[in-house]
Amino acid sequence: xxxxxxIDWHSVFFxxxxxxxxxxxxxxxxxxxxxxxALYLVLSLGATxxxxxxxxxxxxxxxxxxxxxxxxxxxxxxxxMLTAQAPFVSIKTAPGDRVLAGVIGAALLAVLxxxxxxxxxxxxxxxxxxxxxxxxxLGMALLGTRVDEASAGxxxxxxxGYLLPFEIVSVHLLVVLVGAAxxxxxxRRRTPRAIExxxxxxxxxxxxxxxxxxxxxxxxGSVLAGGAR
Amino acid sequence: MQPSLSPLVASLLTEPVGVTHYxxxxxxxxxxxxxCMAVKRNALGVLMGxxxxxxxxxxxxxxxxxxxxxxxxxxxxxxDGQAIALFVxxxxxxxxxxxLAITLNFYNNHAxxxxxxxxxxxx
Numbered sequence: 001x002x003x004x005x006x007i008d009w010h011s012v013f014f015x016x017x018x019x020x021x022x023x024x025x026x027x028x029x030x031x032x033x034x035x036x037x038a039l040y041l042v043l044s045l046g047a048t049x050x051x052x053x054x055x056x057x058x059x060x061x062x063x064x065x066x067x068x069x070x071x072x073x074x075x076x077x078x079x080x081m082l083t084a085q086a087p088f089v090s091i092k093t094a095p096g097d098r099v100l101a102g103v104i105g106a107a108l109l110a111v112l113x114x115x116x117x118x119x120x121x122x123x124x125x126x127x128x129x130x131x132x133x134x135x136x137x138l139g140m141a142l143l144g145t146r147v148d149e150a151s152a153g154x155x156x157x158x159x160x161g162y163l164l165p166f167e168i169v170s171v172h173l174l175v176v177l178v179g180a181a182x183x184x185x186x187x188r189r190r191t192p193r194a195i196e197x198x199x200x201x202x203x204x205x206x207x208x209x210x211x212x213x214x215x216x217x218x219x220x221g222s223v224l225a226g227g228a229r
Numbered sequence: 230m231q232p233s234l235s236p237l238v239a240s241l242l243t244e245p246v247g248v249t250h251y252x253x254x255x256x257x258x259x260x261x262x263x264x265c266m267a268v269k270r271n272a273l274g275v276l277m278g279x280x281x282x283x284x285x286x287x288x289x290x291x292x293x294x295x296x297x298x299x300x301x302x303x304x305x306x307x308x309d310g311q312a313i314a315l316f317v318x319x320x321x322x323x324x325x326x327x328x329l330a331i332t333l334n335f336y337n338n339h340a341x342x343x344x345x346x347x348x349x350x351x352x
Contacts, residue, residue: 006243014246018254025261025281034271041277044258048284051254052314055295060314064287067318072280072325079273079329083342091270091343098268105264112256122248124300134311141308142315148308162312169319176323183330187337 014054020047032090038077045069059135142166247300251292259285272332272342276325283321290314 024044031037052061137148144163262281294310
């Protein structure tokens, strides 16, 4: 039995979140029902946010929870609900395709794991160094100023921030969301506007009115004409 | 606890984690995403696979960026890795919005979300 004081709780929570993330990712592949897939994806991405917190990237972890889990996945769940007709909730995959994907996935995983274990420097356990909160330097870097210690050792003492990529991504997100709203709008039949309704209603009514006016006018005209005569 | 498993489990639970642990998690997420993209016939399942792939890449970026996970004398990517991870999250949100709009359009026109039926351009 391991003595309780010897346990590294950081590692314990890492393995907890890692098992949750990997298990739910595999469950996304294995599940047939698209609603269950969405649920497993939420759990997997949430556990990944926990891994980010454990790695000291608290701002990225918070953004993962807010944007990914709170925004993107809610969008996906809405898509699932909008298209959840009975035949599409679970579309079966052919068993041959499953076997083929399993073989290809295993080969890809073998290559990735081999490369992950190939660098001895990465395999060494962490030195337990102290870091500082990354939210403030990250926010300053997004505004174009680097205040972290990496900028001190850079040639010239100055490293450029991320102002230009930040602006590009902002405008990109705006344009993309406007475009998505335009693409996904409901294409209902165009209802004619009130003035068009009036225009289309006009001919019979105006013809009748003109006819009446014409009759009266002609009668009056005839009267006048008669009076003039 | 089994006596044969005990040393391995003890070493896993008492040693601090390194970059490789995160890389293994990222590799599994990436592989699951690729398999999901290949296997699923529902267009939304393919989108979920894309999210998993981007997330696996993000795990690697954050792992290399973290100063806590580096060994003695190792140099971390620093702030750059976290900034790239943020950009990846934002672009994934944009990509999901557009892909979902296209999927809904396809569903309105074809009354299905099966990607195998999207063969209008097939010669």
